[in-house]
Amino acid sequence: MIIGVPKEIKDHEARVGVTPAGAKALVEAGHVVLVETHAGTQSGFPDHEYQDAGAEIVGEAGNVWANAETVVKVKEPVEKEYVFFREGLVLFTYLHLAPLPELTNRLLEKKVIGIAYETVRDRANTLPLLTPMSEVAGRMSVQVGASYLEKEKGGRGILLGGVPGVPPANVCVIGGGIVGTNAAKIAVGMGAHVTLVDVNLNRLRELDDLFLGRLHTLASNSYNVGRATREADLVIGGVLIPGATAPKIVTHAMVSKMKKGAVIVDVAIDQGGCVETARPTSHSDPSYVVDGVVHYCVTNMPGAVPHTSTLALTNATFPYLMRIANLGATEALKADAGLAEGLNVWKGQLTHRGVAESQGREWVAPASVLN
Structure with missing residues (x-):
């Protein structure tokens, strides 16, 4: 061939x-x-x-x-x-x-x-060719988010892990799949206060065991998502329905109630995004602001x-x-x-x-x- x-x-x-x-x-x-x-x-x-x-x-x-x-x-x-x-x-x-x-x-x-x-799909019914790039994008999302929290990039001027005597940033991860798990690993490792939201209670139990209590978990519903995003300095969207358009978990109304200078990194943007205010961006022009919230929605993050x-x-x-x-x-x-x-x-x-x-x-x- x-x-x-x-x-x-x-x-x-x-x-x-x-x-x-x-x-x-x-x-x-x-x-x-x-x-x-x-x-x-x-x-x-x-x-x-x-x-x-x-x-x-x-x-x-x-x-x-x-x-x-x-x-x-x-x-x-x-x-x-x-x-x-x-x-x-x-x-x-x-x-x-x-x-x-x-x-x-x-x-x-x-x-x-x-x-x-x-x-x-493979024999375990997982997505083997999506997984490696989801791992990369999930880990990168925290690096990118931490960078955009800096004041010169429009963020709140917060160090993700804080320092002794000063609290760390609040990170909200939407979705407990490959992207969300890898994002949580990096965010927890950097010392942030991390909350992960997922609809699957069994997955939340698995993650609670995996992170030994260092990760806070929430069952996904509009009330919990609204509260978590309102308190967050950084929101990472990692929701996936294979092959289909991602559901809009974070609404425009929720974004409007977030802190000014907070950052959203929507990794799901390849499939339309899980944040209502997200639209595809590029590495040349990666971010924009809606209601005072910085959005980073690059469709090929691992390309960096x-x-x-x-x-x-x-x-x-x-x-x-x-x-x-x-x-x-x-x-x-x-x-x-x-x-x-x-x-x-x-x-x-x-x-x-x-x-x-x-x-x-x-x-x-x-x-x-x-x-």
């Missing part, structure tokens, strides 16, 4: 879909790997490392897309890349289609086969630490990529029900319930198009 690895062109996105180590393994398995010039440079993987691994360096993105049977990316295609879509092309990347009807339209019109990292993020991501994605290369997309999807959960679009048909419900579209089950 011919595998294409284009350079990411989303704002300040420096990750890459395949490392030189992955390229070497693919070439040794008999496949051809086309890598756009400088695709891995910002992640710490220069062109010569891909060449040493047996990959071919291709000068223009169009040549990568045109000649590859499967294109491997990190982020969803942006508008400039829509022109490269064609019938039968396999696209293996994060897609986050629920809040992106125009991208969905283009993929369907061009009959692309789109396999989304964020909805692939591309070396770590690329290694963490490709550790998880590469076994699936190798399976697709060896078997072909159709047979790989048939052989692995968890990988088939990642199939979002198939030759003009929408194949994921969450995306369909978010956009009010018809859909068909992956099994019906693969048989």
Whole structure:
């Protein structure tokens, strides 16, 4: 199979879909790997490392897309890349289609086969290709939040962990999944007073045991969320419904009652955000203010630490990529029900319930198009 690895062109996105180590393994398995010039440079993987691994360096993105049977990316295609879509092309990347009807339209019109990292499941019914970036984003959210609490960035002028004689910041984490757990680890480690809100009481029990009482937990309801956000200096949104638009847990009314100079980091913004006042931002223009509250809603947070993020991501994605290369997309999807959960679009048909419900579209089950 011919595998294409284009350079990411989303704002300040420096990750890459395949490392030189992955390229070497693919070439040794008999496949051809086309890598756009400088695709891995910002992640710490220069062109010569891909060449040493047996990959071919291709000068223009169009040549990568045109000649590859499967294109491997990190982020969803942006508008400039829509022109490269064609019938039968396999696209293996994060897609986050629920809040992106125009991208969905283009993929369907061009009959692309789109396999989304964020909805692939493993035998334990977890999301193995979403987990590593959720870990990175969760940990980064606290670093970012602590930085934006500084006065020069519009924050309240509070040190997250405080100092002896001065209380620490109050951090409210919405959601007890991978993002929320990792955010809580860093915030607790930095000495903050951390409250985590989740709807799943069993998960709250697990987290209470995990943190040995250093984390305060709250059952999720509008009263508790309103109180916790009102008291918070930093709110981190980490709610996920796989493939679907995130629910708006924090309302505009709640934001309006928060402290002036408080900070919101909505990690769920890739799926539309779990804060009503959140809207997608970029690394070039990362924040804005609503009702005196600083909002940081960058849709590709892990792109700021591309070396770590690329290694963490490709550790998880590469076994699936190798399976697709060896078997072909159709047979790989048939052989692995968890990988088939990642199939979002198939030759003009929408194949994921969450995306369909978010956009009010018809859909068909992956099994019906693969048989």
